[in-house]
Amino acid sequence: MNFCSSCGAVVTLRVPEGxxxxxxxxxSCEAIHYINPRVIVGCLPVHEGRVLLCxxxxxxxxxxxxxxxxxMENGETSMAGAARETWEEAHARATDLELYRIFDVPHxxxxxxxxxxxxxxxxxxxxxxxxxSALFGEAEIPWDEIAFPVVREALxxxxxxxRQGRFPVRVSAIERMKRPPAV
Amino acid sequence: MNFCSSCGAVVTLRVPEGxxxxxxxxxSCEAIHYINPRVIVGCLPVHEGRVLLCxxxxxxxxxxxxxxxxxMENGETSMAGAARETWEEAHARATDLELYRIFDVPHxxxxxxxxxxxxxxxxxxxxxxxxxSALFGEAEIPWDEIAFPVVREALxxxxxxxRQGRFPVRVSAIERMKRPPAV
Numbered sequence: 001m002n003f004c005s006s007c008g009a010v011v012t013l014r015v016p017e018g019x020x021x022x023x024x025x026x027x028s029c030e031a032i033h034y035i036n037p038r039v040i041v042g043c044l045p046v047h048e049g050r051v052l053l054c055x056x057x058x059x060x061x062x063x064x065x066x067x068x069x070x071x072m073e074n075g076e077t078s079m080a081g082a083a084r085e086t087w088e089e090a091h092a093r094a095t096d097l098e099l100y101r102i103f104d105v106p107h108x109x110x111x112x113x114x115x116x117x118x119x120x121x122x123x124x125x126x127x128x129x130x131x132x133s134a135l136f137g138e139a140e141i142p143w144d145e146i147a148f149p150v151v152r153e154a155l156x157x158x159x160x161x162x163r164q165g166r167f168p169v170r171v172s173a174i175e176r177m178k179r180p181p182a183v
Numbered sequence: 184m185n186f187c188s189s190c191g192a193v194v195t196l197r198v199p200e201g202x203x204x205x206x207x208x209x210x211s212c213e214a215i216h217y218i219n220p221r222v223i224v225g226c227l228p229v230h231e232g233r234v235l236l237c238x239x240x241x242x243x244x245x246x247x248x249x250x251x252x253x254x255m256e257n258g259e260t261s262m263a264g265a266a267r268e269t270w271e272e273a274h275a276r277a278t279d280l281e282l283y284r285i286f287d288v289p290h291x292x293x294x295x296x297x298x299x300x301x302x303x304x305x306x307x308x309x310x311x312x313x314x315x316s317a318l319f320g321e322a323e324i325p326w327d328e329i330a331f332p333v334v335r336e337a338l339x340x341x342x343x344x345x346r347q348g349r350f351p352v353r354v355s356a357i358e359r360m361k362r363p364p365a366v
Contacts (some may be wrong), residue, residue: 001188005207006187008193015361018311033188036253036362038219072220073204076288078294099354104260105324109296111261113285128201147355163365165321169352171282173260182320 006031020160037109041081043094044101047119050135052091056147057131058125064147067114068069068092068155079125091125092135093112094118101157102171103150112150116167138162142180149174189214220292221226225252226277227284227341230302233318234253234338236271239330240314247330250297251275265298273316274308277301284340285335285354294331299341299350321345332357 002012003026009028016023017033044067045052053065068089072081083094094117103112124133131137136142138159146152153174159165184207187194192211199206199215207216227250228235236248251272255264266277277300283349307316319325321342329335336357344350 003188003191004348005184005186005188005194010189011188019288034254035257036221037257039222071217074218074220074292077289077354078354080289081289099352102261102285102351103215104262106258106260106263109257111255111296113294118304133260169282171261173262 001033001035004029005033006033018075031173037111039072039078039081039108039155040069040112040113041072041078041085041115042067043082043086043097043115043117045092045094045117045119045124046084047122049162050125050137050139051158052090052135053132053141054118054127054130055107055134056129058129060144061147063131064145066147067150069112069114072113078151079115080096082113083117084165086117089127089130090124090128091135098167099169100167101154102158102169104171104173104175105150107176111146113119115153184216184218187212187214193275214226220294222261222264223252223295224255224261224268224298225250225295226265226280226298226300226357227268227274227337228277228302228307230305230318232345233320233339234324235273235275235302235307235316235318236324237313237316239312241312244330246314248325248334249330250334252295252297255296261296262298263358265296266300268347269300270310272310272313273315274310275306276303278303279348281350282352283350284337285352286336287354287356288333289356290359292296297333297337324349 004026011024013022035137056062068086070085079097086092086094097117100116101114102177187209190212194204194207203212207342238247261278269275269277280298280300283299284297
């Protein structure tokens, strides 16, 4: 952030009076510009015991598999956003959505909210941000080609929960991904 | 939003190519400025069966009672943010935090995440944004002086859950508050 979105003057990074962390503050109109975490909403769609994944057509992690998910929009509920993303990325109608898994990813200031759901008619397609979509049973999941740690963890827990026959809502944090040292 | 926070030029509200809703787009550098829902994190602190509430020293809803809560900050987890707000607003140390209640409030583009917790040493105080803090049993809750619908609903459900002896994580949407017609 370089300029005040309200008046167009230059902003400076400083701790406003009564605050305890740095914010972008306008040098002219004194508006304080807060930057807050963003919410990613998505679905874990299940049809006849198999989970719907999409192979990403876009960066980051192009060609890797993910659950349909994306940024929550203003004016929608998290559930509506999760269903919208499932339509946009997999051309599938999510049914019977139940909140399932929340992840904090503090190093990128994101909160993920995944809903378990069914697939209307068992039907799905391919949205513009996906290369393909497919249903996977546990043994078929391409574990080495999953796009993001949150997706890998949600899938792994889901199949454990199927065996337990219960689907508690969980929240936990994902730490910065440890990359193997370059060879 | 009037000006591009990146280059300082004027922004216009239009639907970017490949998108399906209006965004602020810079007329000069073409940066797209997304505006997303914000997350409010807070606690429902319980000590010996009574819930800690704070009376607000600031608008909106000055003088009304609320659970300690506030905007989640970049770089923190929702749990850490809920504990931070409990310290800031009630000078209380939250212990044993468990995710409890999520609310979508789409007409103001907010998501609330409340954690149940204990109070270290049963101690609390008064932060700069509060007039006072106090513990309330169910019969003592000032139901007509609760600041926000999400707080009223979380408290009401909590005491129901105490009777049931179970505390499932729930999510639901709060619709626009219906105000009684002005007399």
